[in-house]
Amino acid sequence: QVQLQESGPGLVKPSETLSLTCTVSGDSISSYYWSWIRQPPGKGLEWIGYIYYSGSSNYNPSLKSRVAISVDTSKNQFSLKLSSVTAADTAVYYCARVWFGGDFDYWGQGTLVTVSS
């Protein structure tokens, strides 16, 4: 059974960097692509980007200048950094496994990150 678990601070100050980690269990992180997706309160889903175990990545152009996704195969984890955050970055952040051509078959439970001073 594949499981994903997000971890990281639930509160980040404006202009600082949001950092989250996703720990994968039940599967090798070297087998698939892995993604971050977010959902502002009461709104729809937004794909942030994905990474492959080799380090190859792709980001949403709307966030590309502020986003970095990295992978640590030794820990079976991948991470998200989003810099210069504002209140608009307040959202539930999900990590997910990329399945087939780009859909997401396993998701973490999500973690709410609030940007506020």
Next chain:
Amino acid sequence: EIVMTQSPATLSVSPGERATLSCRASQSVASNLAWYQQKPGQAPRLLISGASTRATGIPARFSGSGSGTEFTLTISSLQSEDFAVYHCQQYNNWPWTFGQGTKVEIK
């Protein structure tokens, strides 16, 4: 960026009835479309990929159809556990994009 538009925003249906949800893409996404179900406080769950292929463990009452720009998710006979928000997502072009969701509520 491909814009995904779902309709209606809210669908009121009685248990046992059929629900039909629509998703339209601003340009062709071929069959590279997925449907997800999301309940309050939970992560989305993959229902359909490739426009019409049910994900593992998804009941047969869920079916997807369409290609190009017009897609439909049909729930043949709504059960109590099916009342939720449904999202469509295209993965034909980067950035991958989602619709704004359709809430299926009890009538």
